[in-house]
Amino acid sequence: MNSHPPTPLSVHKLSIGAGTQTLVNNVSLHIPAGGVLTLLGESGSGKSLLAQAIMGNLPAPLTCSGTIDIGARHFDAADLRARRTLWGRTLSLLPQEPWLALDPTMRVARQIGEVHEFVLGRSVDQAAAAAHAALTRLNMADAAAKYPFQISGGMAQRVAFLATHAAGAPVLIIDEPTKGLDSDRRNDVLAMLRAAIEDGVTLLTITHDVWLARQLGGTIVVMHSGAVVEQGAAAAVLGAPQHAYTRRLLAAEPAAWQRETGPADLPPVVRIDAIGKRFGAQQLFANVSTDIRQGEFVAITGPSGSGKTTFGNIMLGLLKADSGSVRRADGLARTAFQKIYQDPAAAFAPTVSLRRSLQDLLELHRLSWDELTTLMQRLRLPNALLDRLPSQVSGGELQRFAIARVLMLRPALIFADEPTSRLDPLTQQETLFLLREHAQRHQCAVLLVTHDPDIAARLAQRQISLRPDAAF
The missing domain is CATH 3.40.50.300 (P-loop containing nucleotide triphosphate hydrolases)
Known part of the structure; x- marks a missing residue:
């Protein structure tokens, strides 16, 4: 259970640049306490960079400007170091690459258990029990003693989520949580996210999965070439998109593709x-x-x-x-x-x-x-x-x-x-x-x-x- 009070997140006129090139231009968004916002857009549109800027974890030599409000705290976006003091307990990020969130030398259950032990102050036995319970809920008890390289990418994604969310930070940013998962596992992730929302977590999700965006509801923000081109309630944006780019994005879903015929009988x-x-x-x-x-x-x-x-x-x-x-x-x-x-x-x-x-x-x-x-x-x-x-x-x-x-x-x-x-x-x-x-x-x-x-x-x-x- 999340012990922190619900925490809103706001971004005001945030821009990110690399030298003279603008990568993210003048983005503003707001997520109320316990609310949900989903970022949609093509690869390279600036979604993940925006998340890194909020976290204060932009790679050098990128720079940013604007302001960020997390709960009652106000930050200059350029002051990356100040937001790092919130990591884990107030603000958590699950990156797009699960391997970047996992220690390759540590077994799966221990990676989750360490959060319960060192962040939440539980005993070694309590932390281990909590980790095994979390894995069991996702039908992954068999993975507890394995190392990250011994499990699939989809399983690594779920392990990384469990470790990230274990600390109970009230603001959670999650980047592509359903990539590479089959329908059953996507439903597992959706259930986890809904449980976090019901617990009062403020959720910023970055995804290419229109199904997930539709299921989460809340607000959708569509980014293209580093700028916001459309935003609004999920049902409105997905049901009647106003911007031409959003319409193209939704029309490219695989269900609309023409079926392929087989080649000649080659060797x-x-x-x-x-x-x-x-x-x-x-x-x-x-x-x-x-x-x-x-x-x-x-x-x-x-x-x-x-x-x-x-x-x-x-x-x-x-x-x-x-x-x-x-x-x-x-x-x-x-x-x-x-x-x-x-x-x-x-x-x-x-x-x-x-x-x-x-x-x-x-x-x-x-x-x-x-x-x-x-x-x-x-x-x-x-x-x-x-x-x-x-x-x-x-x-x-x-x-x-x-x-x-x-x-x-x-x-x-x-x-x-x-x-x-x-x-x-x-x-x-x-x-x-x-x-x-x-x-x-x-x-x-x-x-x-x-x-x-x-x-x-x-x-x-x-x-x-x-x-x-x-x-x-």
């Missing part, structure tokens, strides 16, 4: 014969047999923790199957199988600029910078982002850089693990259509992990649904 890139995989006593999948053919778009579906990422990693040769075999077509280059990671932060060196990372790739494989520039234009990635570190761009922008890097290699097979989980509907549609176009043009097979049944039904020619008794 297989890989043959899969009766593979199975288990971790300890848990059987992920068994007896999976199929061919993945050139130019084919195949969706891999199944609930969180069913082994979708594990299945792809077996295709790539990163893991070995417990049974069965995986045979690649003859004559493929060493780089013929490529992966687009679910968490793009794991795919880039954190201390190296994006320009240097991409330049190293092009020089190693003797590729053309002009071709990369064309891909960046298609993915709507401005050149100005190249000189930033991975942590200085949005999760959606980093995800698109990861896609561009893989497409440059023209592989025979791409394992795309939730490649658009951080993208708004409009950018997601453009990116997935580019991936499909690339597959068709270069006869590249794509294995797409997705929790969205509309994407699986409309983009892929067929689906592989993983479950413990899977057989094909």
Whole structure:
């Protein structure tokens, strides 16, 4: 139970810049005590930067101006350090990348228990019991003794939420809480957020999930190119959007896409014969047999923790199957199988600029910078982002850089693990259509992990649904 009094949050004329470039321009918003506000907008529109500015955690060399009110306290937005004194007890942020909120060397239950112990002053036994109870409520008791690298991205997201919310801060900012989750797990997160709201928490949610925005209600603010273009009650904005950008954003939902037809009967890139995989006593999948053919778009579906990422990693040769075999077509280059990671932060060196990372790739494989520039234009990635570190761009922008890097290699097979989980509907549609176009043009097979049944039904020619008794 939240022991703090309900706390309103207001932002007045907040702007964020990088040198002479304005990234967020003159944003004002208000959330009453115990209220809900959802930020919608495409990747790179400034939503996550706004959240970081409120927290006082903007990455250097970004600067901000304006004012922020948290409860009865008034802050100059430029004074980042002052708001850091509120972290945990008054103001909490769950970042877009769950791995940034978790200690990779600490077991899951302990990460949640430490908050109960050191912030709430409970004993070690009480903290452990509270952590296990929280995990059990989300049907994640089996994850208690695991490390973050041993659980799926969706499970890591829920663990990070439990750890963030455990301190009971009255103002909670949560960035993309349902990304990469299946419908059951999305409902779990919604139930957690509703429980927090009922407990008086003031909630600022950043999401590309229109379903979640509709379920949370409250106020919706739509951002585009760093500015607010529309705001109002959720039912009004989603039911009768006034701004052309909002209408385009909602019209790009996967349910409205045209269904894709299958390619010609081309040779297989890989043959899969009766593979199975288990971790300890848990059987992920068994007896999976199929061919993945050139130019084919195949969706891999199944609930969180069913082994979708594990299945792809077996295709790539990163893991070995417990049974069965995986045979690649003859004559493929060493780089013929490529992966687009679910968490793009794991795919880039954190201390190296994006320009240097991409330049190293092009020089190693003797590729053309002009071709990369064309891909960046298609993915709507401005050149100005190249000189930033991975942590200085949005999760959606980093995800698109990861896609561009893989497409440059023209592989025979791409394992795309939730490649658009951080993208708004409009950018997601453009990116997935580019991936499909690339597959068709270069006869590249794509294995797409997705929790969205509309994407699986409309983009892929067929689906592989993983479950413990899977057989094909």
